[in-house]
Every structure is written in C-alpha cells, then in structure tokens.
Amino acid sequence: MSLLVLENISKTYEASGWFGMKKTSAAKASSSGVRDISLVVEPGMCLGILGESGAGKSTLARIVLGLLAPDHGRVTFQDVDLYRCDRRTRQRLRRDLQVVFQDSYSAVNPRQTVQQIIGEPLRNFERFSAQEEKRIIAELLETVGLRASDMVKTPKQMSGGQLQRVNIARAIALKPKLIVLDEPVSSLDMIVQKQILLHLKELKQHLNLSYLFISHDVMAVHVLSDQVAIIDNGMIMESINTDDLFECNHPVSRRIVHSV
Ligand SMILES: Nc1ncnc2c1ncn2[C@@H]1O[C@H](COP(=O)(O)OP(=O)(O)OP(=O)(O)O)[C@@H](O)[C@H]1O
Secondary structure, X not given: OOOEXXXXXXXXXXXXXXXXXXXXXXXXXXXXXXXXXXXXXXXXXXXXXXXXXXXXXXXXXXXXXOOXXXXXXXXXXXXXXXXXXXXXXXXXXXXXXXXXXXXXXXXXXXXXXXXXXXXXXXXXXOOOOXXXXXXXXXXXXXXXXXXXXXXXXXXXXXXXXXXXXXXXHHHHOOOOOEEEEEOOOOOOOHHHHHHHHHHHHHHHHHHOOEEEEEEOOHHHXXXXXXXXXXXXXXXXXXXXXXXXXXXXXXXXXXXXXXXX
C-alpha cells in the first residue's frame, strides 16, 4: 500500500486585484496554485519537491497536510481520502502526518519551554504520566542531537538550528508515518543545514519514516531525497530518481537544477 497518493490535484486561488477590483485573465492565470499534480510517496521514501519561488510548493504542502482543500483531485493518505473522511478519521490520520516548517521560531510558542513544546502532541494524543512524558521528551531530545537538560530552555535561549531540532523532535514524538518538511533548513547557515539534513536522513532510516521534502535548493534535495518531482508554474515538469537529477531532460527542469 502506498502511503500518500495525490491524483490530479488542482488548486486555483481566487484572484482579486488591489482594492478588490477583478484581475485581468493574465493576472488570474499567474496566481494559479497547482495544476493536475499526481504523485506517490511509498513507505520509507523521501520524495523531494523541487521548484523555484512561486512554483506551488507551499500550496502542495498545505493540501497534503489537510489544510487547503483542492478544487479537483484526490489526496489519499494510508488508504483514506483525506478530504472525504469524517473529522474523527482525519484527526486519527493527523498523528501519522506531521510537519516541520521553514521558520523554526514562528513554529513554536515563544513563552513555552522546550519540554512543553515537544510534550504538546504527546498530551494531545497519549496519556502518559508526567514522569513518563518527561522521560520520553529527554529521549527525543537526545535522538535529535540535543541534551535532555535543554528541556528547561525557551526558544529565545536556542539557536535557529537547535530550535529546528526541537521542531523535529516534536514532529517525531508520535512516531508518525510521514513528515512534510517544508523548506526545513532554508533559514539556517550552510554548516547547520548540512548537519540537520544528514540527521534527518539518519532518522528516516532508524525510525522508518517517509518524507515529503519541499525545497528550492537542489543540493539539499539531492542529499535527502530518493526521488524528485520538479515543479514549475504549479505543474510537475519531471519526476526523476535522485541519482539522475543532474541528467534531467526537460528544459525547465534543467534550468532549475542547474540554477545553483
Ligand atoms: N493565498 C493566496 N492567494 C492568491 N494567490 C496565492 C496564494 N498563495 C499562493 N498564491 C499563488 O500561488 C502560486 C504558488 O504559490 P506557493 O506559495 O505555493 O509557491 P512556493 O513554491 O511555495 O513559493 P515560495 O518558495 O516563494 O514560498 C504563486 O503564484 C502565488 O502567488
């Protein structure tokens, strides 16, 4: 069974111009989200979605996360139609479908401690004793390369890279099946980017995770992904094995891949 299947997904944003005036048809076309996207994520696989700014990557991420209903097409996660199931089923699926966003600081409540941040999904979905929860959080911190003693810190006391590790710990806390990584290292410096990408790769193997890795960075996609879908203007231009990424055929794919 495939973990995630997208079939012919399209989403067009309602375009209104300045002061609510209607846009011209050319402007409407340019604000299109995604068009006729089909893709599959198998268990244990990292599918990279590579595209330039405005290509439709975040739109796709929000559709996969159940946050933005597509106009057409179907999203099937663990054999369930994500937009045609009841609320209870969707909530159950939510624990297997986690996300790490680009901006580590805005993804957390600045007033919470690391312990409270990582503990949130545990409290929402499980019923551990306070002691057991603390033990799990300590273990999660060590799994992502931080120290158990970091749990008393607040986001302000951490670097961007450390805080992104906290976000990763929160995302893996419930042992999900799929994590949507929406530009998870783009706001970090090069050395930290590489450390976190390699760590994500290790975690994928050890925890048998699958990733949908959204990025504009061809090198990052190359490090982490098994397969890559190159997206431009809301459409998939080419799907390719990562090993063949630099030999892609489509002229638009070549432009994107060689634009580094
Ligand atoms: N809420 C919205 N209303 C109108 N148009 C939108 C909206 N969100 C996105 N768009 C348009 O849809 C297209 C795809 O945007 P999206 O944010 O998905 O791209 P992206 O690849 O994630 O870009 P970036 O890397 O810059 O975040 C763009 O043309 C964008 O202007």
